[in-house]
Amino acid sequence: MQTFALVTGGSRGIGRAVCVKLASLGYSVLINYKGNKAAAEETAALVKAHGVSAAVLAFDVANKEEVRTVIGNWQETNKESIIEVLVNNAGIRQDTLLMSMTDEQWDDVLDTSLQGMYNVTKQVLNPMLMHRYGRIINMVSLSGLKGMPGQVNYSAAKAGMIGATKALAQEIAKRNITVNAVAPGFVKTDMTEELNEKDLAKMIPMQRFGSAEEVADLVGFLASKQSSYITGQVISINGGLYT
Ligand code: NAP
Numbered sequence: 001m002q003t004f005a006l007v008t009g010g011s012r013g014i015g016r017a018v019c020v021k022l023a024s025l026g027y028s029v030l031i032n033y034k035g036n037k038a039a040a041e042e043t044a045a046l047v048k049a050h051g052v053s054a055a056v057l058a059f060d061v062a063n064k065e066e067v068r069t070v071i072g073n074w075q076e077t078n079k080e081s082i083i084e085v086l087v088n089n090a091g092i093r094q095d096t097l098l099m100s101m102t103d104e105q106w107d108d109v110l111d112t113s114l115q116g117m118y119n120v121t122k123q124v125l126n127p128m129l130m131h132r133y134g135r136i137i138n139m140v141s142l143s144g145l146k147g148m149p150g151q152v153n154y155s156a157a158k159a160g161m162i163g164a165t166k167a168l169a170q171e172i173a174k175r176n177i178t179v180n181a182v183a184p185g186f187v188k189t190d191m192t193e194e195l196n197e198k199d200l201a202k203m204i205p206m207q208r209f210g211s212a213e214e215v216a217d218l219v220g221f222l223a224s225k226q227s228s229y230i231t232g233q234v235i236s237i238n239g240g241l242y243t
Pocket of ligand 1: 008009010011012013014015032033034035036037039059060061062089090091092112113139140141142183184185186187188189190191192
């Protein structure tokens with residue numbers, strides 16, 4: 001049986017680094033993306049360089065039907081394979097104060113992170129339960145732990161994912177499936193491109209943003225067999241910004 005890791009939002013940023021890390025651990029990788037096919041193909045080439053297989057899967061995690069169809073078709077045509085590791089990483093920001101937030105900004109952010117996590121996990125969970133082994137890692141944020149002004153939507157989405165992580169971990173621990181969340185602070189990616197790193201770094205004890213690879217190393221550990229007794233946890237990775 002071939003074991004796969006599915007990484008949502010694997011085309012760029014943290015998701016790409018996670019795909020490469022999981023490939024280095026021997027996993028074949030399913031790289032999900034929403035619109036950026038060229039970037040997803042680049043990730044696939046980086047994954048294949050580790051001698052494992054890679055496939056790109058285009059779907060919008062927020063679209064339940066699309067998720068069911070695309071992952072369902074893959075499962076149907078790959079009956080001898082199992083998704084053993086799921087990283088719910090896809091996420092977006094639409095920052096503004098609540099008083100000026102549009103319904104669309106609220107919905108888009110919640111639908112991508114929180115609803116997206118539900119849609120993808122639902123599709124992958126049953127085979128994982130039958131397999132009696134698995135790793136689910138949810139990419140949350142410091143914002144979901146402490147709340148950030150200007151990010152009521154994003155903070156709510158990530159806090160919702162944290163609650164779901166803790167609840168699901170307890171439901172499926174007996175089947176050797178762990179569910180954990182990773183909560184980065186500021187990480188250098190397209191998402192933080194327009195932020196002023198020099199100014200913001202002053203409030204970070206380590207005085208710098210993190211790299212996608214540093215986050216991927218943590219995800220790699222949580223995805224490995226070595227993390228077998230850790231479940232239902234939120235692990236922060238933020239240069240000491242918040243404890
Ligand atoms: P990024 O560089 O903006 O990349 C976002 C990724 O998510 C892309 O691969 C994008 O695909 C994908 N994506 C977005 N919406 C999607 C959808 N509806 N369906 C499927 N894929 C979708 O972001 P990042 O900084 O790597 O962030 C990754 C995760 O870490 C997010 O959940 C984010 O909230 C979290 N996080 C980031 C930071 C940070 O400082 N960067 C801090 C805390 C938490 P396309 O390429 O196709 O657009």
